[in-house]
Amino acid sequence: MPSGALLFQSVILGLLLGGLYALLAAGLTLYFGIMRVVMIAHSAFLILAAYLAWWSHTELGIDPLLSMVVTVPLFFGCGVLLQRLLLARLRAVTLTMMSVLLTFAIAVVIEGLLGYVFSGTQRRIQLGYGAASLELLGARIAVVKLIAFGLAGVALASLYLVMKKTTFGWALRATIQHRDAAKLVGIDTDRVAGYGFGLGLATAAVGGTALSLDTTIYPSLHWHWIGPLMAIIVVGGLGSVPGAAAAAMVLGLAQSLLQIELGTTWAQTVFYIALFLTLAVRPQGFFGGRLAQRF
Amino acid sequence: MLNRTTRTRWATAVGATLALALGACGGDEPEQASTDEPIVVGISLPLTGDFSEPGKGVQRGYEAWAKITNDKGGLLGRTIELKVLDDQSNADRVVADYEQLIGSDQVDIVVGPFSTRLVVPAARVAEEYGMLFVEPAGAAAEVFQQGFKNLFYAAPAVANDHYNHLAEHLLALPPGQRPTTAAYAAMDDPFAQGTAYGLKAKLEAGGVKTVVDEVYPPNTTDFSSIAAKIATSKADMVVGGSQYQDGVNLIVALQQLNYQPKLAAFSTAPTSPEFAAAIGNKTAGILSPTGYTQDAPYESNKEFVEKYTAQFGSPPEEDEANAYTTGQVVAAAITAAGCAEQGECQKKLVDWVRANKVDTVVGPLSWDETGKPQGAHMIQQWVGGEIKIVLPADAKEADLVYPKPAW
Numbered sequence: 183m184p185s186g187a188l189l190f191q192s193v194i195l196g197l198l199l200g201g202l203y204a205l206l207a208a209g210l211t212l213y214f215g216i217m218r219v220v221m222i223a224h225s226a227f228l229i230l231a232a233y234l235a236w237w238s239h240t241e242l243g244i245d246p247l248l249s250m251v252v253t254v255p256l257f258f259g260c261g262v263l264l265q266r267l268l269l270a271r272l273r274a275v276t277l278t279m280m281s282v283l284l285t286f287a288i289a290v291v292i293e294g295l296l297g298y299v300f301s302g303t304q305r306r307i308q309l310g311y312g313a314a315s316l317e318l319l320g321a322r323i324a325v326v327k328l329i330a331f332g333l334a335g336v337a338l339a340s341l342y343l344v345m346k347k348t349t350f351g352w353a354l355r356a357t358i359q360h361r362d363a364a365k366l367v368g369i370d371t372d373r374v375a376g377y378g379f380g381l382g383l384a385t386a387a388v389g390g391t392a393l394s395l396d397t398t399i400y401p402s403l404h405w406h407w408i409g410p411l412m413a414i415i416v417v418g419g420l421g422s423v424p425g426a427a428a429a430a431m432v433l434g435l436a437q438s439l440l441q442i443e444l445g446t447t448w449a450q451t452v453f454y455i456a457l458f459l460t461l462a463v464r465p466q467g468f469f470g471g472r473l474a475q476r477f
Numbered sequence: 478m479l480n481r482t483t484r485t486r487w488a489t490a491v492g493a494t495l496a497l498a499l500g501a502c503g504g505d506e507p508e509q510a511s512t513d514e515p516i517v518v519g520i521s522l523p524l525t526g527d528f529s530e531p532g533k534g535v536q537r538g539y540e541a542w543a544k545i546t547n548d549k550g551g552l553l554g555r556t557i558e559l560k561v562l563d564d565q566s567n568a569d570r571v572v573a574d575y576e577q578l579i580g581s582d583q584v585d586i587v588v589g590p591f592s593t594r595l596v597v598p599a600a601r602v603a604e605e606y607g608m609l610f611v612e613p614a615g616a617a618a619e620v621f622q623q624g625f626k627n628l629f630y631a632a633p634a635v636a637n638d639h640y641n642h643l644a645e646h647l648l649a650l651p652p653g654q655r656p657t658t659a660a661y662a663a664m665d666d667p668f669a670q671g672t673a674y675g676l677k678a679k680l681e682a683g684g685v686k687t688v689v690d691e692v693y694p695p696n697t698t699d700f701s702s703i704a705a706k707i708a709t710s711k712a713d714m715v716v717g718g719s720q721y722q723d724g725v726n727l728i729v730a731l732q733q734l735n736y737q738p739k740l741a742a743f744s745t746a747p748t749s750p751e752f753a754a755a756i757g758n759k760t761a762g763i764l765s766p767t768g769y770t771q772d773a774p775y776e777s778n779k780e781f782v783e784k785y786t787a788q789f790g791s792p793p794e795e796d797e798a799n800a801y802t803t804g805q806v807v808a809a810a811i812t813a814a815g816c817a818e819q820g821e822c823q824k825k826l827v828d829w830v831r832a833n834k835v836d837t838v839v840g841p842l843s844w845d846e847t848g849k850p851q852g853a854h855m856i857q858q859w860v861g862g863e864i865k866i867v868l869p870a871d872a873k874e875a876d877l878v879y880p881k882p883a884w
Binding site for chain 2: 185187188191192195198199297301302303304306308309310312313314315317322324326327397398399400402403406438441442445446447449450
């Protein structure tokens with residue numbers, strides 16, 4: 183039986199990890215909600231943002247957090263263009279399947295370019311506060327992890343506010359709920375879908391920066407992330423942002439706690455076991471996710 | 478185009494006839510310099526992917542060996558030419574690479590890639606073709622359990638023996654000072670795991686209790702959970718069976734949790750020149766086994782360090798030295814056997830290496846029948862921002878600091 187101190191430390195680490203998962207999964211589920219697009223390249227953009235943060239720190243000497251001033255608008259723009267120029271051209275009937283192929287290709291291109299430009303060498307940002315930590319009731323919280331969690335929290339809260347409080351957010355949610363009806367009430371669903379896609383990709387920019395603070399990055403790292411993220415959005419209910427966030431916290435916590443008993447290798451399987459169970463018992467997902475029932 | 482092809486064909490035909498003729502009247506003398514063609518040495522290396530960092534180091538070591546040897550007139554009057562393929566740290570790829578090098582590229586000699594995971598499949602291919610296979614990096618026990626007849630590991634000791642000097646030293650301490658509990662974390666990789674588990678077996682036999690024993694997959698980037706287990710166990714000492722980046726990540730994660738052991742030992746990572754910067758210079762007292770140091774007093778090592786530094790601008794590290802050592806062993810065998818090509822010659826090379834001792838940059842090497850070298854590693858420690866040899870006693874540059882200062 184693990185000690186109380188270890189359990190408490192693991193819960194904290196799990197919550198910090200879950201926060202990052204939540205932000206990344208939110209973007210991924212948004213794409214599906216808006217357009218029924220399965221965006222395999224989401225985590226590749228995540229690693230791209232992490233590389234840009236690393237690069238700006240190493241080459242330009244600025245704090246990685248500042249790189250977001252450039253990467254967030256840049257990724258938003260990329261997302262809009264990606265949706266308008268590529269994904270919007272796929273035929274509606276085969277959209278979901280074809281989007282897997284298309285975004286798979288984009289992921290491979292990004293990975294290849296990263297390898298070409300930065301080489302396959304593993305990189306890690308060396309921050310002055312990299313090993314600093316705070317104490318909380320006997321447990322330790324690394325400052326960098328706290329910053330990453332804070333970033334995720336702020337980004338998710340902003341996403342929530344945009345979705346709930348702005349006209350654009352209403353239009354976006356209307357588009358997610360019923361595209362034809364949204365058109366009938368005068369929403370330009372194509373434009374909204376483009377911006378929504380940009381919003382999703384912007385979360386990858388924030389997530390990548392958060393990721394770069396406390397982990398090693400290498401070009402093929404995105405394959406490591408896409409599996410768990412896909413599992414999270416299915417468990418959470420495809421297209422549901424709150425569902426994805428909730429599932430991310432639960433699974434992040436579960437992974438962290440299972441590592442105590444099972445070790446690192448087996449703890450990763452929690453995502454796939456959750457995925458199987460969800461598909462077997464409740465294919466529409468456990469949180470929200472009315473939308474997925476139609477597929 | 479046609480012309481050149483025809484000419485090449487003629488040249489080949491003439492060459493073959495000459496070679497046959499020479500072969501026929503060769504008699505007792507070894508048939509030296511039957512051709513001016515270079516000796517092509519085939520290598521597959523992990524230049525990208527998980528092992529790209531050490532893989533490139535190994536490549537530089539081979540390049541230095543080729544250049545230094547060629548500057549001195551080559552071997553048997555022939556120059557050495559390296560043919561390097563990138564296996565992307567992938568075990569399937571490495572098999573295809575050696576098949577290509579031996580089968581279709583018809584290289585004269587093959588030498589090993591980096592890391593046990595890649596050495597074992599590569600050695601199997603070399604074995605199939607009856608090629609001599611000297612390798613710079615396959616140090617785990619399983620390499621020598623495969624029944625390979627042509628494999629030789631060109632370094633002082635195998636993974637499980639790396640920490641032998643440290644184990645002896647710790648178990649010789651008076652009972653009150655000896656560590657009583659130990660935590661181990663090792664990459665799921667035969668070499669990295671072998672180093673940690675070699676020490677674990679010896680300490681357990683000596684009564685040091687294992688309180689954490691973690692194995693993580695090679696691509697792990699988040700070490701916080703493993704670090705949490707180690708930190709809350711409050712083990713007296715921590716041992717990391719690491720390569721490079723995982724060692725750095727684990728140390729940072731342990732420091733984030735403010736874990737202060739009496740002894741911290743990690744394989745490979747602490748001997749890398751980027752190590753101190755990578756963990757923000759919090760290196761105090763970290764131990765590492767090393768098979769090579771630039772200060773080693775062996776004759777060829779002085780030449781190696783000097784010429785390597787001139788070629789690459791910085792002195793060689795362990796990976797470079799092991800590759801260079803591999804080259805030295807192969808060169809000694811080629812010179813003694815008087816041949817370097819596929820076929821019969823390979824058997825002569827293997828027999829020679831098996832029966833002889835070779836002087837190298839890591840000292841004189843000899844092997845048992847499985848290809849395992851007979852020796853142990855030195856132990857280095859970070860003291861005051863520098864890494865120094867602390868064990869064994871007769872080679873030490875400084876005293877071992879135990880318990881270690883806080884990091």
